[in-house]
Amino acid sequence: MATHNFNVYSTMINWSKSDEVKNTPQIFKHLKTAFKYWILQEFDSHFNPNSTTPKQLETYLRKFLVINLNPDALLEIFDRRFDQAVANGLVSSTTKGNYRSALGRYVQWIKEQLWYEELFPSSLPVYAPPLVSASQKKPPLRSKAEKEYAFKDANMPLALQQNMDFWRSFWQGKVVLFTQNKVDAGNEKTTASQRRQQREQRRQELTAKGTEYSRPQVNIIANSTYKRYKKIVNCFFGWLVHFEEYHPDELNLLMLTDIVLIEEFCVWLLTERKCTTSSSVKVIQAVISIAKCFTYEQSSTRDWSDIPLVQQLKNLQSHYLEQYKQQKPQLDQKRWENKEITHEQAQLVVQYLRSCCAERSNSGTLRTGNKIVWNWQVYLMVKILVYAPIRQEELRKLIFGKTLIKVKDNNGTFRYAVKLKEHKTFNQTHKVRFYPLPSILTADLDMWLQVIRPKALLATKDLSTWLAFTNKKLTDVEKLQQQLEDAQQGILPASVKNVDNYITEKKRELRAINSCIEVFEKVKENAAVCENVFFSLGFSTPKSFAQPYTDQRVHNVTSFVSAAVGRATKALFNKECFLNPHGFRNIGSKQVRKVGNDKAAFSALVGHSLEVDDDYAAQITSDYELIIASVDGWWCVKYE
DNA sequence: ACGATAGGACGTTAGGCCGG
């Protein structure tokens, strides 16, 4: 049930079961009486306590939504009406305390509930909480292989270097024996006679080399993949040279296809380097790549299945993979235990991060525009992740009007929805994700999209607003230059202790201002074309202002989200939990099971369900309808 | 109000490692 549909009676029941009052049932009765005789008429003048049976009262209170209650006013209403009744001689003042106490405890309890802030959001505090630093430098699990023992490229004998080059060229498609331009149907510029010529050429190729369909298929690999493989090779050679006393001249790329050596290397990684079996799997992957490359000529199948070496390596790989899958739950457990928080705690984190958007810092100084915008952005991202744990990739791809749209529900209320179509070349099936976001996010997204974000982009209107936004003053340029000149001539303020530090600091300040001035045209252009909901603010690299968080910048989303959660959890629970965006998915799926809400709808929301095609509107609707049925409170404890 | 200073935050890069 969505928080906004909570009714008064179900909260009363829950309150009566709380530790504080569960052993004194009469308090619950007092509360009902207080409502019946001294509260409800304030909200509904037609309510007649004297003609209402207990059963009717329950029904009435079940229709009365908490959101329409005014918790702050309840005691005042009660006092006023009760005192009036005393004055009228209807009731004795000595009984007041019974009912007032019950009511007071109920109101107090309501305010302590997690959903209270959602139903009755407090206004932003003027002062942000004190800064909490939670940057912990974790010692690396093991030293980097590259530094420690890997074989250096510079020491590679020429023959080996040539082997490596061949290997790379092969997977870049440069050594493939067959021309890849099979039938060039899309090219209209060729003439019929040119095509005849091409056909003849192709026939000759096929005669010489056999048909390409009976040859192994070379899927071109990304450069990053080659680099990854190469590192493994360097480590392998490093192991041979530094630990197994091989001479560099002995080294040969084909040694990696020697199962005896490779198995030994994998064991060494596990025992000496304390790697997981995952690294063994990766070693074999690189080895398979080498084996395929050097047996290409001998194979006449699409997948090298006629090459025993390749098959043997594949078997070894699946053996390691199986081992890794067995170990994985324990490894995950270990990685996860320092990060885990409950969903309730995550909700408190959101509230904390909201208070960090205050216009003044804890010390009382006004904070500058970019800081407040920054805190808003982090708060909103974390809030989305807590209440709709989507992938961070989806988060940074949001574009208002394209991938993030505002929709009207059947009952007339507005909410936001996400509609993501992945890039065609990346996904040939044109998959679409379309899902509603919980309405708890609507007000915040409104605020961000209509007020904060436009204001931030408008900061680039002219140079003075841009400098003000970044906490710089144009007049400081001259001042700093003067101070620098003076310092170089030995004229220094009396307080200066270290001349070098003074000059370095002044130079830095000057550089900071100048770099903001220099990039002005660039950031103005950035802001003009910026369409992403979230974007970089360019604190230490001003030219990055209003740049989206692209693939290249993805790590930023990860690091600032986990840093923000780390700080918040330290401030709130004195425990640093550096939750990465993916962790919110774990927390969410745990919560939805704990409180017994709709698992399927949650899975669909976070993108684990079947993704539906753009053309099948009916399917989209059914998915959307499935989600929306419980999107507004999948995290809530179920009330009666 | 300003300088000194320490510690921290954001952005970038390279390399490790995971998810599907």
Place this chain on the structure above:
DNA sequence: CCGGCCTAACGTCCTATCGT
């Protein structure tokens, strides 16, 4: 089996705070 997410480390700049 691959692409790309995640982490560590570092550079530049910011902020809080204290002394004068």
